[in-house]
Amino acid sequence: MSHRNDRSLRVGALARVEGEGAMHVRVDGATVTDVQLRIYEPPRFFEAFLRGRGHLEPPDITARICGICPVAYQMSACLAIEDACGVRVSEPVAELRRLLYCGEWVASHALHVYLLHAPDFLGYPGVVEMARSHRDAVERGLALKKAGNAILELVGGRAIHPINVRVGGFYHAPSPDELRALARDTLRPALDHALATVDWVAGFPFPDFTVDHELLALTDPDRYPIDRGEPRTSAGRSFRVRDFEHHIVETQAAHSTALHAGLAGAGKYLTGPLARYTLNHAALSPPARRAATAAGLGERCDNPFRSIVVRAVEMVHALDEALRIIEAYEPPAPPHLAVPPRAGIGYGATEAPRGTLFHRYELDAAGTVVSARIVPPTAQNQPSIEDDLRRYVQDRLDLDDERLTSQCEQAIRNYDPCISCATHFLDLTVERR
Amino acid sequence: MNPPVVVIGVGNPFRRDDGAGPAVIERLRLAGLPGADLAESDGEPSSLIMLWEGRQNAVVVDAVHTHRAAAGHVHRRLMAHRPTGPGGRAGSHAMDLGDAVALARELDRLPDRMLLLGIEAADTGYGVGLTPAVARAVDRVVEHVAAAVHELRPEVAPSRDHRPEPAHGTREGLR
Numbered sequence: 162m163s164h165r166n167d168r169s170l171r172v173g174a175l176a177r178v179e180g181e182g183a184m185h186v187r188v189d190g191a192t193v194t195d196v197q198l199r200i201y202e203p204p205r206f207f208e209a210f211l212r213g214r215g216h217l218e219p220p221d222i223t224a225r226i227c228g229i230c231p232v233a234y235q236m237s238a239c240l241a242i243e244d245a246c247g248v249r250v251s252e253p254v255a256e257l258r259r260l261l262y263c264g265e266w267v268a269s270h271a272l273h274v275y276l277l278h279a280p281d282f283l284g285y286p287g288v289v290e291m292a293r294s295h296r297d298a299v300e301r302g303l304a305l306k307k308a309g310n311a312i313l314e315l316v317g318g319r320a321i322h323p324i325n326v327r328v329g330g331f332y333h334a335p336s337p338d339e340l341r342a343l344a345r346d347t348l349r350p351a352l353d354h355a356l357a358t359v360d361w362v363a364g365f366p367f368p369d370f371t372v373d374h375e376l377l378a379l380t381d382p383d384r385y386p387i388d389r390g391e392p393r394t395s396a397g398r399s400f401r402v403r404d405f406e407h408h409i410v411e412t413q414a415a416h417s418t419a420l421h422a423g424l425a426g427a428g429k430y431l432t433g434p435l436a437r438y439t440l441n442h443a444a445l446s447p448p449a450r451r452a453a454t455a456a457g458l459g460e461r462c463d464n465p466f467r468s469i470v471v472r473a474v475e476m477v478h479a480l481d482e483a484l485r486i487i488e489a490y491e492p493p494a495p496p497h498l499a500v501p502p503r504a505g506i507g508y509g510a511t512e513a514p515r516g517t518l519f520h521r522y523e524l525d526a527a528g529t530v531v532s533a534r535i536v537p538p539t540a541q542n543q544p545s546i547e548d549d550l551r552r553y554v555q556d557r558l559d560l561d562d563e564r565l566t567s568q569c570e571q572a573i574r575n576y577d578p579c580i581s582c583a584t585h586f587l588d589l590t591v592e593r594r
Numbered sequence: 595m596n597p598p599v600v601v602i603g604v605g606n607p608f609r610r611d612d613g614a615g616p617a618v619i620e621r622l623r624l625a626g627l628p629g630a631d632l633a634e635s636d637g638e639p640s641s642l643i644m645l646w647e648g649r650q651n652a653v654v655v656d657a658v659h660t661h662r663a664a665a666g667h668v669h670r671r672l673m674a675h676r677p678t679g680p681g682g683r684a685g686s687h688a689m690d691l692g693d694a695v696a697l698a699r700e701l702d703r704l705p706d707r708m709l710l711l712g713i714e715a716a717d718t719g720y721g722v723g724l725t726p727a728v729a730r731a732v733d734r735v736v737e738h739v740a741a742a743v744h745e746l747r748p749e750v751a752p753s754r755d756h757r758p759e760p761a762h763g764t765r766e767g768l769r
Contacts, residue, residue, distance in 0.1 A: 228638070303640050
């Protein structure tokens with residue numbers, strides 16, 4: 162059917178996204194007039210929880226924002242608190258943090274690529290049905306997830322909400338023998354799985370759909386950004402992390418409990434794998450760069466459906482990077498620096514699996530948190546997701562409601578939205594007038 | 595080598611009754627339960643499968659909303675010999691225990707026997723602490739799990755805190 166008047170379609174919970182929200186698409190005649198990503202989970206108030214807490218507490222408190230990317234929250238929080246207190250950790254500690262973060266990238270990307278996103282491309286309602294015909298692939302996905310979790314457990318103490326991270330470093334540094342056994346027994350085989358993943362997803366059918374948003378990611382002159390870097394955009398804007406509030410403007414949107422973000426003077430933008438790849442592909446490790454080229458990724462990736470290929474390439478990079486770090490690893494001594502409190506404001510930004518994550522903390526002389534600000538990637542991406550859906554639906558109005566709804570759900574999953582972070586199920590409604 | 599039995603508590607202690615599974619694990623950990631590994635999980639399917647694959651037996655405790663029983667009712671289901679029946683989808687998580695069981699079944703990664711204990715929840719809103727009916731159910735489930743683990747590992751002597759009692763549950767529910 163098409164162009165029916167006064168028709169609305171409601172589907173049940175949209176599965177395979179992290180969190181709860183709703184998408185409403187309004188069609189007047191032959192024109193899509195409104196698309197709203199409605200995040201209705203109550204605001205999570207973490208910024209308010211943090212006020213009055215000690216300066217060593219934010220990594221453990223903010224890790225609870227998300228069960229998929231707690232390390233991202235811990236790392237951005239640590240950088241911001243250390244910035245406020247005038248402390249810079251030693252390079253060995255920074256390398257161990259990067260290793261931990263590689264574990265989170267692998268675990269998060271493996272979950273999204275295999276359990277959440279791949280079924281869309283192969284025409285299955287979910288991973289259970291996909292496993293009947295693609296058992297080897299799903300086994301590979303679980304092995305990758307297990308490898309990511311193994312890094313998190315060894316370096317972070319446990320896979321969900323790691324407990325070994327502290328402001329200034331770690332409570333305990335793993336032994337070289339433990340890490341080298343992990344590299345030999347788990348990570349090297351996982352690197353082969355990651356390379357096979359790139360081959361697999363590169364052969365998926367991708368709709369011809371591109372975006373022209375300004376892209377924002379951290380950049381680091383020496384390496385692919387994970388645990389640090391300076392924000393840059395595809396239009397050439399760059400700024401210091403400590404200036405992010407001058408460049409990223411958050412506004413209320415009545416239909417969402419998460420703030421929308423825009424670039425000052427430029428509006429909507431996109432952060433995440435497409436942005437990281439486009440701004441940093443030259444810094445990928447050689448195996449990851451070769452895999453990207455073989456998969457057909459060029460200088461820029463602006464088709465959000467191909468984000469699954471970028472995530473696969475980033476798994477190769479993260480595993481190669483983890484092996485490099487372990488190869489050179491000597492336990493940092495001490496495993497953490499003392500971070501005495503002082504009055505000031507600190508800023509931190511790292512690349513969560515879904516995009517750049519900014520933190521800012523204001524401390525008093527005793528180290529008490531006076532104010533906190535957390536700008537997560539999905540909140541930043543909301544306006545761009547809505548804009549992309551508007552264009553995507555406009556070109557597919559001849560589809561019947563069931564098929565259109567299914568394709569919208571797939572399009573939303575391109576962004577791996579973590580609605581839990583932004584403020585959980587996504588109801589999707591298409592209203593035709 | 596891993597013990598052949600793993601007891602897994604699924605849930606989120608910061609969503610009130612959804613913390614029933616982790617509460618059972620916390621109690622068992624304090625009391626000690628020889629012959630079994632104790633684990634908590636947020637219910638993410640791949641992580642659940644990693645916890646039970648390779649084990650002979652698994653006991654999984656989760657909060658459920660069946661809307662067919664009073665708060666605190668304990669639903670009991672024993673799946674034996676790599677079952678092929680439905681896994682159940684009443685869990686309180688988006689991709690839930692049912693998905694994990696279904697995926698594990700497709701991949702031959704289910705334990706030989708799995709005991710599922712679902713505690714009917716009353717309140718899964720924000721905050722900590724169990725409602726009274728669910729807290730009482732946790733007491734019963736702790737005893738039941740200790741007895742069940744003993745049955746699964748008859749060679750393991752029971753701790754003083756957990757003398758095995760005849761299982762007083764049915765396939766439908768614990769009284």
